[in-house]
Amino acid sequence: MITEKDVxxxxxxxxxxxxxxxREMYTNQLNDILEYFQSLQRLDTENVQPTxxxxxxxxxxxxxxxxxxxxxxxxxxxxxxxEENYFKVPKIx
Amino acid sequence: xxxxxxxAHEMHDLLxxxxxxxxxxxxxxxxxxxxxxxxxxxxxxxxxxSALERARVxxxxxxxxxxxxPLAGIPVALxxxxxxxxxxxxxGSKILSNFIPPYSATVVEKLEAAGATVIGKTNMDEFAxxxxxxxxxxxxxxxxxxxxxxxxxxxxxxxxAVCAGAAVCALGSDSGGSIRQPASFCGVVGLKPTYGAVSRxxxxxxxSSLDQIGPFARDVTDCALLLGAIxxxxxxxxxxxxxxxxxxxxxxxxxxxxxxxxxxxxxxAEGLEPEVRAAVEKAMSxxxxxxxxxxxxxxxxxxxxxxxxxxxxxxEASSNLARYDGVRYGFRAFEAGDVIDMFMKTRGxxxxxxxxxxxxxxxxxxxxxxxxxxxxxxxxxxTLIKQDFERAFEKYDLLLSPTSxxxxxxxxxxIDDPLQMYLSDIFTSSSNLAGIPSISLSCGFVGRLPVGxxxxxxxxxxxxxxxxxYTFEQNTDYHKEFPEV
Numbered sequence: 398m399i400t401e402k403d404v405x406x407x408x409x410x411x412x413x414x415x416x417x418x419x420r421e422m423y424t425n426q427l428n429d430i431l432e433y434f435q436s437l438q439r440l441d442t443e444n445v446q447p448t449x450x451x452x453x454x455x456x457x458x459x460x461x462x463x464x465x466x467x468x469x470x471x472x473x474x475x476x477x478x479x480e481e482n483y484f485k486v487p488k489i490x
Numbered sequence: 491x492x493x494x495x496x497x498a499h500e501m502h503d504l505l506x507x508x509x510x511x512x513x514x515x516x517x518x519x520x521x522x523x524x525x526x527x528x529x530x531x532x533x534x535x536x537x538x539x540s541a542l543e544r545a546r547v548x549x550x551x552x553x554x555x556x557x558x559x560p561l562a563g564i565p566v567a568l569x570x571x572x573x574x575x576x577x578x579x580x581x582g583s584k585i586l587s588n589f590i591p592p593y594s595a596t597v598v599e600k601l602e603a604a605g606a607t608v609i610g611k612t613n614m615d616e617f618a619x620x621x622x623x624x625x626x627x628x629x630x631x632x633x634x635x636x637x638x639x640x641x642x643x644x645x646x647x648x649x650x651a652v653c654a655g656a657a658v659c660a661l662g663s664d665s666g667g668s669i670r671q672p673a674s675f676c677g678v679v680g681l682k683p684t685y686g687a688v689s690r691x692x693x694x695x696x697x698s699s700l701d702q703i704g705p706f707a708r709d710v711t712d713c714a715l716l717l718g719a720i721x722x723x724x725x726x727x728x729x730x731x732x733x734x735x736x737x738x739x740x741x742x743x744x745x746x747x748x749x750x751x752x753x754x755x756x757x758x759a760e761g762l763e764p765e766v767r768a769a770v771e772k773a774m775s776x777x778x779x780x781x782x783x784x785x786x787x788x789x790x791x792x793x794x795x796x797x798x799x800x801x802x803x804x805x806e807a808s809s810n811l812a813r814y815d816g817v818r819y820g821f822r823a824f825e826a827g828d829v830i831d832m833f834m835k836t837r838g839x840x841x842x843x844x845x846x847x848x849x850x851x852x853x854x855x856x857x858x859x860x861x862x863x864x865x866x867x868x869x870x871x872x873t874l875i876k877q878d879f880e881r882a883f884e885k886y887d888l889l890l891s892p893t894s895x896x897x898x899x900x901x902x903x904x905i906d907d908p909l910q911m912y913l914s915d916i917f918t919s920s921s922n923l924a925g926i927p928s929i930s931l932s933c934g935f936v937g938r939l940p941v942g943x944x945x946x947x948x949x950x951x952x953x954x955x956x957x958x959x960y961t962f963e964q965n966t967d968y969h970k971e972f973p974e975v
Contacts, residue, residue, distance in 0.1 A: 398769035404850070411808060411853040412815070414838030422843075425849055426908055432908060434797045437867050440874070447712030447869030448876055448951070450699050450729065452686045453671055471592040475819035484817050488609045489666060 399427050494522040494655030495692060495972050498564045498712040500656060505563050506553060512545035512552070512563030516607055516860060523610070523656045526975045531631045532641075532651035533610045535578050542567065542608040548605050558582075562605025567657035567860050569648045571610040572860040573620055573692040581604040581694045582614040582626040582644075582879045584639050584913040585814050585821045586842030595692025596727065597661060597703050597720045604719045609657060612618065613645030616842045617811065618668055620644050621914045625844045634973040635938050642672030642896060642914075645706070649676040650663020652706045654975050659707040659716055663693055665700040668893070669920025670930035672871045674893035677932045677971065679713045679959070680706050682918075685925035686731035688717075696721060697806040698729070700799070700922040709969050710931065710960045713871040714738035717952060733950060741906055744964040747781035751958070752886035756792035757917050763896045769934030769941040770892045777890070777958070787886065789863035789878040792920065794871050796912055799919040801855050803869035808852025814840060847908060849912030861921055876924045883948045888958055891917050893930040893942030927952045931959050940968070 404424045408415050450473065469482055478485040493515070496504075503511040520538050527533055527578040543850035548563035567575065571581040573591035575598075575674035598608065609895045615625035623631040623646035631646040632653040633639040641650040645662030649672035652660050664682040671681025682704045692701050693703055722735045753774060758767060778784045816822030816836030823835035841849070855864035874958075882889060904911040919929040926949055944961070947955040963969055 399854075402852075403491075407769075407850050407857065410857060412812075412833040412837055413744035413849060414834040414839070415846070416767050417848070417854060419843075426847060427851060427854065429909060430800070431854075434801060434864060437794055437797050437801075437871055438863075440791075440794065440871060442867060442874070445870040445873050448584045448867060449869060450685075450731065450870040451876065453733075454561055454729065459725060467592055474592065475589055477816060477820070477822035477824075486817055487826060487832050489829050 399424060399431065492655065493518050497708045498561060498658050498715060501564060504561050506558065506637065511875045512548040512607070513542055515563060516541050516545040516565050516609065519609060519657065520723035526654050529632065529637060529648050530634055530654050530656065530973055531629045532612055532647040532654065532656055533567070534580060534613050534628060534647070536610040537561045537577055539607055540556060540744035541609045544602070544607040548750050555896050559604045561601065562840050563720055565609040565658050566601060566606045566645055567610050567612050567648055567651045567660040568598065568608055569614050569645045569661060569662045571614060571662070571692065571694040572598060572661060574608065577611065579611065579694070579916040580630065581618070583841065583845070584627040587627065587821065588765055589819055589825055590810050591692070593692065596689035598692065598725045601721050605888045606719070610960050612645070612651055613658060614647055615644035616845050617664055617694070617807065618663055619807070620646040621667070621671055621842050621911050622904065623647060624901065625842055626777040627842055628965055630901060634975050635677065635940065636898065639939070641676065641714025642675035642898060644668040646672045648706050649673050649678055652678045653674070653706060653973060653974070654790055659705060659712050661716070662706055663703050663719065665697045665702070665803060665920065666915035667702045667803045668917035669706065670918050670928060670942065670944060671894050671914060673930040674904045674940065676970070677706060678706055679710055679931045680704065680967070681928065681929045681952070682716060682921060682927060683712050683717060683721060683952060683954070684927045686729055687733070687927070687950060687952070688721045689727040691724055691726040695810040698810060699806060700803055702922070710956060710963050711739070711742055713929070714742055714956050718943040736953060738956055739950060742960045743957050744961050745776055745963045746958050749780050749782040749958060750886045751777055751784045751890050752882055753784065753890050754792065754882070755786045756789055757891035761895050762892060763936070766892050766895060766897065766941050770943060773933045773962065774890065775963065780961060780965060784890070789882060789920070791871065791874045795875060795920045795923065796916060798868045798871045798875060800912060801864050802872065802923070804848040805865050806852070808849045808856065811845070813929065818831040824966055826860055844908070871883065872923050875920060879926060889946040891944045891946070893917060893944040897936045897939035897941055898973065900934040909926050920947055927948065928953055929955050929959050931963065933966070934960070935971070
């Protein structure tokens with residue numbers, strides 16, 4: 398069972414502010430969904446390899462050459478707050 | 491017959507015979523959008539000016555006697571999670587409501603190189619999470635066949651636009667059925683290609699091992715043309731496969747003689763609406779009468795598909811969506827205190843309920859102590875599900891099933907019960923887990939609501955899917971039906 402305290406912890410890990418109403422709703426819904434997920438535990442997967450990607454691709458490299466890059470102004474064009482050529486954020490330390 | 495009801499290949503004939511200019515054609519589609527989109531709500535953004543400019547370029551080529559590509563001048567809509575340089579791309583989310591991409595997705599560049607005109611960006615469930623577009627931060631897209639009902643999702647706007655004649659064809663994305671299920675609900679053709687066959691560069695990521703871009707069209711021929719235009723290796727997408735794009739139009743053969751088609755019995759079991767079953771059984775009989783061998787088979791791990799898909803999808807999404815922090819692009823909550831508070835308020839206010847639910851679920855499934863129980867377990871079950879298909883494809887060329895267990899449902903019916911909503915992808919999400927291609931096309935009606943038939947193929951064997959779908963279409967009239975909007 399997931400408690401409201403667990404939901405608060407996960408919300409902090411995920412950097413999501415939730416309201417008390419959301420906390421209650423997510424606690425109920427996540428419990429329902431996780432109970433549904435329990436069905437997988439019936440399967441014996443002791444000797445089964447996990448599949449992360451379906452294609453047999455490994456270590457895809459590109460040539461170590463300088464390519465085109467986003468010009469500074471375009472890279473900064475969408476940012477909500479900037480100062481000179483920097484993304485501006487609230488004080489960290 | 492109205493001009494907006496024609497297929498792309500029929501419009502191409504009009505263009506090269508100079509019976510119509512590309513500019514006139516595009517204007518006709520914009521007129522249609524103006525006439526119906528208030529009722530449907532397929533579009534978030536319309537790009538009329540740039541589309542008409544592109545159309546005039548095509549017209550000059552035609553006037554100069556140049557040979558034009560099959561999609562030249564054809565109005566195409568894009569799901570709003572496919573980046574378009576200089577054109578707002580929202581992914582259906584408040585957090586990206588003012589995002590203007592500095593580059594275009596590879597598929598957009600390929601379409602534009604083929605001369606197609608991008609006419610607008612279509613509505614979707616936020617970050618492609620949902621099956622009805624009710625999770626869009628902006629509005630829900632109505633089904634052109636019955637505006638009391640959903641268009642399906644997450645690519646519901648793209649499907650509804652093609653269905654209503656408000657686009658000739660479109661591109662969507664499919665991570666669990668997001669092309670095929672809305673195609674089924676709207677009675678159009680929708681194809682999810684093999685994982686890696688189409689570049690995902692410039693597609694706003696939801697679940698990276700499941701996401702795939704694919705076409706919506708009014709018939710199988712247009713679907714093949716679009717697929718041919720967008721597929722192929724892309725160095726900008728390290729998960730794109732190195733393979734030579736076949737000529738998909740060569741697969742448009744009206745012949746299924748000798749084709750071995752398996753019907754997974756688990757996909758015809760309980761929960762399937764009787765009229766949907768009847769329509770699919772009729773399709774099975776038709777394939778048989780046309781010389782295919784059709785028999786029931788089994789995919790034994792089917793009952794684990796939804797849970798597996800949802801764990802993997804949520805885990806990948808929670809990781810992908812970590813980038814929306816209000817720093818480099820998108821919405822920021824400015825009333826925050828320190829930087830952590832700013833992240834939390836930005837994300838708390840910027841994301842809608844289903845996205846938050848999946849981020850929470852994914853974060854939980856990846857967190858210390860639960861990784862093995864949920865995420866690793868799901869990746870192992872994914873192997874078993876994939877092996878089910880590999881075993882089936884030793885015997886069959888294709889698998890056949892309904893696309894969704896019901897036709898389009900009413901607004902509000904499933905939105906408060908996440909598990910019920912996930913169930914509408916029960917037959918489609920297995921193809922994303924296995925990475926194999928699947929198509930949905932119309933195979934009947936329940937009243938005036940379309941029913942979708944799903945054909946599932948082997949890796950990189952879109953050709954056989956298109957051949958069977960084309961044959962089905964040539965021997966039925968369902969695709970000729972048009973809704974009254």
